[in-house]
Amino acid sequence: MFLDDIVRLFIVIIDETIIDTKPDMKKIKPITLLLIVFILLNQYSNANYIKHVSSNLVFDTPNSNEKAVVFVRDFLKWYKTKYGYLYHTLRFIDLDLKHPAPYKINYRETEEYLSALKNSGFFSKNYLNYYKSYFKAIDLKLQKTKQNDGPVDGLDSDLIMHTQEPESYLNHLNVLQLSQVKSSGNSRIVIVKMKTNYNNGGSLLFYLIEANGKYLIDKIESK
Numbered sequence: 209m210f211l212d213d214i215v216r217l218f219i220v221i222i223d224e225t226i227i228d229t230k231p232d233m234k235k236i237k238p239i240t241l242l243l244i245v246f247i248l249l250n251q252y253s254n255a256n257y258i259k260h261v262s263s264n265l266v267f268d269t270p271n272s273n274e275k276a277v278v279f280v281r282d283f284l285k286w287y288k289t290k291y292g293y294l295y296h297t298l299r300f301i302d303l304d305l306k307h308p309a310p311y312k313i314n315y316r317e318t319e320e321y322l323s324a325l326k327n328s329g330f331f332s333k334n335y336l337n338y339y340k341s342y343f344k345a346i347d348l349k350l351q352k353t354k355q356n357d358g359p360v361d362g363l364d365s366d367l368i369m370h371t372q373e374p375e376s377y378l379n380h381l382n383v384l385q386l387s388q389v390k391s392s393g394n395s396r397i398v399i400v401k402m403k404t405n406y407n408n409g410g411s412l413l414f415y416l417i418e419a420n421g422k423y424l425i426d427k428i429e430s431k
Contacts, residue, residue: 313347
């Protein structure tokens with residue numbers, strides 16, 4: 209309302225000046241000053257409007273309609289509904305609390321984990337095979353080190369979000385920024401950025417491949 213009042217006042221003064229066949233130069237300086245104030249207020253109003261709209265956008269990026277970006281957005285929504293089970297419930301390490309023994313991989317749980325990812329339809333065979341080998345490599349290392357306490361290197365964070373607090377992303381999807389940063393043939397790279405009070409502004413790179421007209425996640429890495 210304040211800005212509208214200034215506009216009306218400005219128009220009235222201009223009209224009075226034009227009607228006066230011999231305008232007083234003392235009146236023109238205030239008019240010029242008023243014009244400058246009007247321009248500044250208008251810019252301030254527009255900037256605040258843009259800021260307000262941007263703060264309420266979900267996945268606010270210029271490329272938000274890109275197919276690859278939409279795919280990653282849909283995946284994050286899916287994972288938000290599943291990570292509690294995949295990250296907190298499944299136990300990749302076979303533990304016997306009553307009779308402590310060297311750690312070993314619980315292949316029943318890792319196979320269940322990989323099966324859930326496969327059935328989701330979001331992941332490539334290459335991604336699934338990589339983590340199948342990944343679990344085997346950790347198991348071989350545990351057999352050599354005989355570790356029986358503390359976190360296991362390589363399994364101390366969420367394997368998909370690459371953080372010990374996947375909630376920092378998944379519980380705040382409305383402030384994530386997604387953009388397609390590279391395109392080559394049937395492959396795409398989508399970068400997910402987040403800068404809020406919930407984390408330190410980390411980023412995830414989703415490497416996608418296209419097969420039969422559909423994208424699949426081939427690799428995810430933190431940056």
